[in-house]
Amino acid sequence: MDFLNLLARLATLDTEAPATAAPRRAALSRLGQVGTALLPALLAALPAPALAGTKETRTRLDVLKLALKLELLENEFYSRALGLTPGGPTNPAAFFVTTANRAAIQTIQSHEAQHVALFTRLITDAGSPLDAVPNFDFTGSKNGTQPALYPDVYTNLDTFLKVAQLLEDAGVRAYKGQVEFIQTDNYTLEAALRTHSTEARHAAHIRTMRRQRGANVKSWVSPADAPITTAGTVPDAVYSTESNTTQYIVRNSVITKVPFDSSLPINVGTPPLSAAAILAKVAEAFDEPVEAATAEALLQLFTY
Amino acid sequence: MSNIQHNGSDEAEFAKPLYTPIKRRSFFMYAGATAGATALLLSGCDDDDDNNPVGMVDVGSGDPGVLNYAYALEQLEAAFYTTLRTGTYYTGLAAGSAEKSALDDLYYHEVIHRELFKTALGSGAIKGLEVDFSNIDFNARTSASGSSKLGVLDAAKAFEDLGVAAYNGAGKYITSADYLTLAGKIVSVEARHAALIRDLISNGTFVGSDVIDGNALERSKEPSEVVATANAFLKDGSKLNVSNIK
Structure with a gap:
């Protein structure tokens, strides 16, 4: 039996039972039934990280709830900076230095608020209760219970923009990681994709703002960017695999x-x-x- | 184009169980489908196919159709940034200037995207497309007032915004989870390009109200809408037929 024939037979086996979307594990056990002799060769042909190891399995609700958490976080982060909610700069009007900086953050915050409203509606429309909204501490000190990573987030515009870049880049990556779990639901998929590219535009502009203020950073994630995170810290996970050159x-x-x-x-x-x-x-x-x-x-x- | 709005049909849509796990497609189902689709593509390579108007390039159907559609758009973008390098606007930029290094990056990114899709499609790839940039003035940064031609940055903005809307609208036609994720890896970079080009034209316009709706969702466009624009930049014999993507 050659390789393609084997695949064709396996595909046939799968399509005979469309009701049970077979995950990889099931496919592998089915493969065992067809002929274990080929298993090592087949696994060797699967070097892609995306296809190896344990993958997350997530429901549509899981995806929507993660989206809402990310949008709530971003919305509160910008709302505090603009003085819309407490906890931000002492003088929000002066914090952004230029009107262009402030206008850009206002634009982005208004989008995040719209995303919060959208995902809140999508969850409640589906009949699910909403999770409690957590308390936020953008210094990273968890309300003073651990050393702050960004103690001057609302007193130093450059620190604020670093955290903004971190959150926006992370948001882009997180949406991207979720789309496969809503692939069979065109409506939610398109909502997520269209949010995703909006976040990417935010990320690019925050990076442009930082570059205008002298930071060595491109509008897209580049190995040439001056790092804004330290290896081994939680924020570093946002960038640690971005230098990947293998597709x-x-x-x-x-x-x-x-x-x-x-x-x-x-x-x-x-x-x-x-x-x-x-x-x-x-x-x-x-x-x-x-x-x-x-x-x-x-x-x-x-x-x- | 779908609209994300609060209406009756949406409520019906969201009444579907949210708790059903959507598991990763089996690789074998996927691989088998790809083998089948490749055969389909090969059989669909005949330009005299009934569904294909004479002289148009049929991108095909299924995942290969979507990949060819993406390949066509990346060809167009790569050709644009390649041609741009011969115009006096680009050649007049100072070495190391922010605008030149950005345009250099965009050139390489789009060539890289183009070659990725060409590799993925293998023998099922559509031909190399012949472009028609006669409506672009490669010697002008932005359109001169009274000129009917697009300046370099205007054209770049049009191509990048179009590309993002195209990927946003094409995601639902992709059946392979891996290719959906791959498209996601590319579209956000296109969105970053679009944002920067817009900021170069006018700082702060990175996400204008012309590209997002009242829910702050970026535009998505159906393949038919996208090629209506893209075909204006392609020569006769290279214009795209996307009617088999569905």
């Missing part, structure tokens, strides 16, 4: 690494870039997802 595609039914580092004609400018520089462009060209657990850990840092 996988399925070709002739085999998971294949895209040969950005060898044969693909991507280094086509004049003069050509160094090998490291072209791979940095590859890293920039793809925003990576994070699993819900990573997003939850970041939420935990700023709530109590």
